[in-house]
Amino acid sequence: MPRLAVAMLSHEGNSFTPVPTDLAAFKSGTWVIGEAAAHAAFADSAHEIAAVFDFLAANADWSAAFLRIAQAGPAGPLPRETFETIAADIMAGLADGPFDAVYLALHGALLIDDEPRGDLELVRRVRAAIGPGVPLGASFDLHANMAPELAGLLDIGAGYRTHPHIDQRPTAARVLAILRRCVTAGLRPRGAIIGMGAILPSINMRTAEGPMAELEAFSRGLEAADPTILDATPFGGFSYGDSLAAGATAMVWRDGDPGLAAAALVAEMRARRDRFFIRLPSPAEGIRAALDAGRFPVAVTDPGDNPGSGGIGDTPGLLRALLDADVPVATVFVFFADPALVARARAAGIGAAIAGTLGGRLTDAYGPPVPFSGTVQTLSDGRFRNTGPMMRGVEANFGPTALLSLDTTPGGRNLRVIVTSLSRSPHDPGLLALHGIDVADIALLCAKAKNHFRAAFLPLVSTIIDTDAPGPAAIDIASFPFRHAPRALYPLPQA
Numbered sequence: 001m002p003r004l005a006v007a008m009l010s011h012e013g014n015s016f017t018p019v020p021t022d023l024a025a026f027k028s029g030t031w032v033i034g035e036a037a038a039h040a041a042f043a044d045s046a047h048e049i050a051a052v053f054d055f056l057a058a059n060a061d062w063s064a065a066f067l068r069i070a071q072a073g074p075a076g077p078l079p080r081e082t083f084e085t086i087a088a089d090i091m092a093g094l095a096d097g098p099f100d101a102v103y104l105a106l107h108g109a110l111l112i113d114d115e116p117r118g119d120l121e122l123v124r125r126v127r128a129a130i131g132p133g134v135p136l137g138a139s140f141d142l143h144a145n146m147a148p149e150l151a152g153l154l155d156i157g158a159g160y161r162t163h164p165h166i167d168q169r170p171t172a173a174r175v176l177a178i179l180r181r182c183v184t185a186g187l188r189p190r191g192a193i194i195g196m197g198a199i200l201p202s203i204n205m206r207t208a209e210g211p212m213a214e215l216e217a218f219s220r221g222l223e224a225a226d227p228t229i230l231d232a233t234p235f236g237g238f239s240y241g242d243s244l245a246a247g248a249t250a251m252v253w254r255d256g257d258p259g260l261a262a263a264a265l266v267a268e269m270r271a272r273r274d275r276f277f278i279r280l281p282s283p284a285e286g287i288r289a290a291l292d293a294g295r296f297p298v299a300v301t302d303p304g305d306n307p308g309s310g311g312i313g314d315t316p317g318l319l320r321a322l323l324d325a326d327v328p329v330a331t332v333f334v335f336f337a338d339p340a341l342v343a344r345a346r347a348a349g350i351g352a353a354i355a356g357t358l359g360g361r362l363t364d365a366y367g368p369p370v371p372f373s374g375t376v377q378t379l380s381d382g383r384f385r386n387t388g389p390m391m392r393g394v395e396a397n398f399g400p401t402a403l404l405s406l407d408t409t410p411g412g413r414n415l416r417v418i419v420t421s422l423s424r425s426p427h428d429p430g431l432l433a434l435h436g437i438d439v440a441d442i443a444l445l446c447a448k449a450k451n452h453f454r455a456a457f458l459p460l461v462s463t464i465i466d467t468d469a470p471g472p473a474a475i476d477i478a479s480f481p482f483r484h485a486p487r488a489l490y491p492l493p494q495a
């Protein structure tokens, strides 16, 4: 009876945010161990771990041990002790082996404060613990910064094929299916990971259209033309992870030598490099375009503070522009993370007047705090299950929240702002529903968000206008102080 070990340490590390990712961030995110808890959290969801339950249902002779499953929202590097705590849980579970195969759900852009190639360190330890003969597979986010050494440590790897990411479950299923063939049929795939020589912004990396859609199609063509090619993944990389492994890569796994196919894929990536670099309007320009178009509801985003890229829910640029524009239509701004302000709103109560500042709380590097006055409109516990296609069925937790009307702020008469306790990606309409907001009832929705927001919101609005405001995930990659990434990577300044 084959026995599978399953573990997850998934984190996208942003080297340029002031907020580290400590153990509390995982415990308020995803922090699960054991089969019963994993089943309750994920079995009916779009998550990687749901695929393990699918696998067990389809392979009744297999059993699985669910070791530590840990995931936190993108933010700064893990303190070494946080990594060691999670790694120790995984190692302790592996010590309960032997296992016939091991599946790791990783991100691929994990940063530890003293080791920017965190995924590589974890995979090395797991490989050392299980020995060279036990098949080891891993799934990765499309925005992984893949160290080439991973190809020599794993037996199979696969990355998400969608952006926004709605294929966590099938990606894990592919890894599990190959692991099963390794165990039952003696398959021994070989992998290759080749860097394309660039750090790409992810703004024009959606898989519905444009250069990434073409690269995904090319990869499917590679697989279709040669059945010995088991998986081909173009990784876009994570722009704000400063690591020796930074940048976009091509990864191919083959029952045979994968070198030629990986070289062909990376050549396709290099040929499209410049199409990933686009210009965005300023917040003022974006708001003006949204109002001028007059087709409501419309959305304007602030990708530079997108929590899905390590944003901090704190930069004031887009809010400042909204107030300066004195928007004439019903507008909701999502969100600022400010637990003290939420606590004050809760103490004051619904209907009470409230004043203070929004944004610029953690740092004023991206602009000064914005003074406001207004009214507490709604309070919530900030918890819901995602209803949109992105991480559907998985619980979201923003901590206690408040919806504030800025009705007595100059320029804020039509403006309401959701304030949360935790900085989380606002990609699901569930957050609005918690506050009694239906997108159809407002004219302008402004969000600290980027591409993942489109999965659920594109059908709900006439268009989504991305803008370029200062923040830890701003579009101008060359402006960030990289220290570990090789200078040869485009578009970093040459020393």
Ligand SMILES: [Zn+2]
Pocket: 141, 142, 143, 165
């Ligand atoms: Zn991603």
